[in-house]
Amino acid sequence: MRKxxxxxxxxxxxVGLCRPEVISAYPITPQTHIVEELSQIVADGELEAEYxxxxxxxxxxxxxxxxxxxxxxxxxxTTSQGMLLMIEVLYNIAGMRLPLVITGVNRAVSAxxxxxxxxxxxxxxxxTGWLQLYAEDNQECLDMHIQAYKISEDDRVLLPVMVCxxxxxxxxxxxxxxxxxxxxxxxxxxxxxxxYKLDPADPYTLGAYVGPEMYHEVRYAIHRDCLGAxxxxxxxxxxxxxAFGRWAGDVIETYQCDDAEVVFVxxxxxxxxxxxxVDHRRAAGDKVGVLKLRCYRPFPAEELVAALSRAKRVxxxxxxxxxxxxxxxxxxxxxxxxxHADVPVACAVAGLGGRDVTMGTVDEMYNRAKAGExxxxxxxxxxxxxxx
Amino acid sequence: xxxxxSRRKPPLGIVTRPxxxxxxxxxxxxxxxxxxxxxxCTGCNTCETxxxxxxxxxxxxxxxxxxxxxxxxxxxxxxACPAKAITMSTEHR
Amino acid sequence: MATQPFTYELSRxxxxxxxxxxxxxxxxxxxVVMEVVGPQCIVTNATGCLEVFSTPYPETAWGVPWIxxxxxxxxxxxxxxxxxxxRQGKLDQIRVLAFGGDGATIDIGFGALSGMFERGHDVLYxxxxxxxxxxxxxxRSGSTPYAASTTTSPAGRASFGEDRPKKDLPAIAxxxxxxxxxxxxxxxxxxxxxxxxxALDIRGAKYLQVHVPCxxxxxxxxKDSMEVGRLAVECGLYPLVEWESGEVVRVRKIQKIxxxxxxxxxxxxxHLMRGExxxxxxxxxxxxxxxxxxxxxxxx
Numbered sequence: 001m002r003k004x005x006x007x008x009x010x011x012x013x014x015v016g017l018c019r020p021e022v023i024s025a026y027p028i029t030p031q032t033h034i035v036e037e038l039s040q041i042v043a044d045g046e047l048e049a050e051y052x053x054x055x056x057x058x059x060x061x062x063x064x065x066x067x068x069x070x071x072x073x074x075x076x077x078t079t080s081q082g083m084l085l086m087i088e089v090l091y092n093i094a095g096m097r098l099p100l101v102i103t104g105v106n107r108a109v110s111a112x113x114x115x116x117x118x119x120x121x122x123x124x125x126x127x128t129g130w131l132q133l134y135a136e137d138n139q140e141c142l143d144m145h146i147q148a149y150k151i152s153e154d155d156r157v158l159l160p161v162m163v164c165x166x167x168x169x170x171x172x173x174x175x176x177x178x179x180x181x182x183x184x185x186x187x188x189x190x191x192x193x194x195x196y197k198l199d200p201a202d203p204y205t206l207g208a209y210v211g212p213e214m215y216h217e218v219r220y221a222i223h224r225d226c227l228g229a230x231x232x233x234x235x236x237x238x239x240x241x242x243a244f245g246r247w248a249g250d251v252i253e254t255y256q257c258d259d260a261e262v263v264f265v266x267x268x269x270x271x272x273x274x275x276x277x278v279d280h281r282r283a284a285g286d287k288v289g290v291l292k293l294r295c296y297r298p299f300p301a302e303e304l305v306a307a308l309s310r311a312k313r314v315x316x317x318x319x320x321x322x323x324x325x326x327x328x329x330x331x332x333x334x335x336x337x338x339x340h341a342d343v344p345v346a347c348a349v350a351g352l353g354g355r356d357v358t359m360g361t362v363d364e365m366y367n368r369a370k371a372g373e374x375x376x377x378x379x380x381x382x383x384x385x386x387x388x
Numbered sequence: 389x390x391x392x393x394s395r396r397k398p399p400l401g402i403v404t405r406p407x408x409x410x411x412x413x414x415x416x417x418x419x420x421x422x423x424x425x426x427x428x429c430t431g432c433n434t435c436e437t438x439x440x441x442x443x444x445x446x447x448x449x450x451x452x453x454x455x456x457x458x459x460x461x462x463x464x465x466x467x468a469c470p471a472k473a474i475t476m477s478t479e480h481r
Numbered sequence: 482m483a484t485q486p487f488t489y490e491l492s493r494x495x496x497x498x499x500x501x502x503x504x505x506x507x508x509x510x511x512x513v514v515m516e517v518v519g520p521q522c523i524v525t526n527a528t529g530c531l532e533v534f535s536t537p538y539p540e541t542a543w544g545v546p547w548i549x550x551x552x553x554x555x556x557x558x559x560x561x562x563x564x565x566x567x568r569q570g571k572l573d574q575i576r577v578l579a580f581g582g583d584g585a586t587i588d589i590g591f592g593a594l595s596g597m598f599e600r601g602h603d604v605l606y607x608x609x610x611x612x613x614x615x616x617x618x619x620x621r622s623g624s625t626p627y628a629a630s631t632t633t634s635p636a637g638r639a640s641f642g643e644d645r646p647k648k649d650l651p652a653i654a655x656x657x658x659x660x661x662x663x664x665x666x667x668x669x670x671x672x673x674x675x676x677x678x679x680a681l682d683i684r685g686a687k688y689l690q691v692h693v694p695c696x697x698x699x700x701x702x703x704k705d706s707m708e709v710g711r712l713a714v715e716c717g718l719y720p721l722v723e724w725e726s727g728e729v730v731r732v733r734k735i736q737k738i739x740x741x742x743x744x745x746x747x748x749x750x751x752h753l754m755r756g757e758x759x760x761x762x763x764x765x766x767x768x769x770x771x772x773x774x775x776x777x778x779x780x781x
């Protein structure tokens with residue numbers, strides 16, 4: 001059914017349709033509207049779930065861990081400082097191979113304190129074993145949550161999935177979305193059927209400590225299964241298209257890339273801006289394109305290489321930076337291309353802390369990359385920097 | 389596991405079947421082992437209750453014995469026995 | 482000399498073959514607790530002695546469903562399990578237990594514990610109090626008693642050991658107004674059993690703190706765990722109190738012996754046994770015991 005609703009509301013409704021039995025959350029801007037909307041959905045009896053309003057994000061993730069281990073599908077959402085606070089638990093959930101979906105609303109991290117959008121927070125947890133999907137718009141975001149549960153609970157995966165959506169830009173924006181019905185979601189997403197759970201009828205020990213003689217292999221198995229999850233991400237995207245008639249890409253989505261000489265690579269809502277820019281440039285005769293990196297973990301190296309090998313130049317727009325290193329996605333992309341295609345990859349850090357990425361910013365990135373700059377921050381206010 | 393044959397095994401290193409510690413025979417740890425004087429025993433059950441290993445049992449009331457496979461020889465039973473009916477001995481190991 | 486082979490059913494909950502030190506008060510206490518709880522339960526366990534000595538993969542001493550997550554989040558994990566069971570309609574049949582040491586409960590897990598109490602989850606939280614971070618080598622915790630020597634609050638030429646009082650977590654738990662809070666000791670196992678049973682008869686958040694002597698950490702011969710625990714209670718340093726909904730409802734009366742009788746049998750207090758300065762410290766500790774006795778009416 002078509003509705004004009006806020007992105008947060010769309011996510012809350014979609015999550016409700018997935019029938020989580022336990023929800024646990026701690027409020028933090030700009031995730032708040034999601035958890036508030038879910039609270040109202042539960043309070044109005046539209047979803048029967050235990051809603052555990054915890055005293056910290058560390059506990060929110062821990063409540064979900066316990067609930068999933070006991071056999072109940074669960075959900076949480078967080079951002080920024082909350083994401084960082086629960087890092088320890090995120091590693092634990094992935095390490096214990098517990099299926100779970102969390103919305104990672106993307107927001108800048110302190111210090112300094114900043115509540116606006118960038119992707120530093122979810123970049124900080126990229127090593128945990130969680131799958132990461134980045135949504136371009138609110139329709140894709142709500143659809144992603146439904147797909148995420150299916151991916152996560154698949155026996156070939158058994159890893160948690162983080163659905164990343166840009167704070168304020170998506171969470172607080174009203175867009176027209178097509179919300180599925182409960183029947184449609186039930187047909188697509190069956191009840192959670194745990195492979196193992198905490199149950200006196202069949203008791204197990206979960207979370208024993210593992211010594212050097214086996215930890216290496218356990219971690220290898222997680223990595224191997226995380227890489228293998230790529231095929232499940234693609235499969236579920238295809239199944240979703242068949243069931244709901246919508247497609248937003250699987251691990252990547254390309255826009256005007258087939259004959260593009262310069263391709264931008266980015267994640268999240270900024271892809272929409274880049275598509276707009278591409279349209280303008282194409283009208284002026286420039287052969288440009290944009291590649292949406294939809295699934296960041298596992299990193300779809302093969303698909304990226306196949307899509308980008310013919311380009312003359314790639315520019316990665318990053319909304320995060322590895323301090324003292326530089327670009328994160330750019331570094332991984334350069335590594336993926338190495339030995340396969342000799343395409344220069346520029347890294348342009350933009351939009352940190354909610355700084356607007358405008359057509360002008362993209363022009364700047366395009367021009368500086370063409371001039372041969374490899375790693376730079378776009379849109380810096382040099383007059384401010386003079387003081388530092 | 390009640391899973392059907394078509395489902396996979398649990399991922400490596402995550403799940404342990406219950407009670408597998410029984411294969412670890414901690415009886416090799418100790419130097420002494422308790423000797424129970426059934427004539428002095430009052431049947432209070434203190435020894436069976438407080439043994440950290442849980443390896444003391446009673447056959448009948450006032451007839452207690454320890455499992456040499458798991459007894460670590462700590463001597464808590466002997467020290468706690470109100471009737472002084474237990475002595476720790478090296479002879480019976 | 483066994484007549485028939487010993488058998489150990491999973492329904493005991495906690496089986497032999499674990500790697501606890503010989504004479505471990507905590508292992509004894511866990512057995513007492515699990516005997517009362519029975520097999521219809523789910524146990525969560527913080528990182529610490531109990532978790533480590535009971536579950537070196539692929540061995541586990543647990544016969545019931547058991548999960549270890551992290552150091553500070555057992556109260557939250559237990560909350561999640563409780564919420565799931567509630568949703569599944571199984572909370573009446575399956576009891577949720579959380580075990581944590583004093584470090585996990587009183588220090589690093591304090592926030593999650595308080596949250597669990599505040600939300601009133603139907604969970605019995607059992608703190609095994611051996612008064613230091615024993616698993617990692619006897620470092621001080623908020624529960625380490627005044628003047629005890631630990632590896633991070635060692636007695637030395639310029640120090641008398643731990644210089645802070647023991648954090649009174651039972652009173653803090655009671656201040657949350659939860660339905661049941663009790664302090665117990667392995668040395669009084671019948672009393673401990675009764676308290677576990679009482680807790681399980683009550684729905685809501687329950688806190689049980691059990692004093693569990695530790696031979697290597699406290700410095701006494703492993704056979705004497707029961708006696709050392711008894712001395713701690715009888716001198717007034719470990720009052721066995723019960724609260725219901727924030728009010729004291731019962732205390733265990735004591736003989737009242739001098740604290741020195743308790744301190745002198747442990748190596749962690751040996752530095753107090755010489756010199757005038759040591760005597761002065763013992764007097765301060767006696768004052769703590771006297772204050773407990775007065776506050777809770779442990780004599781008369």
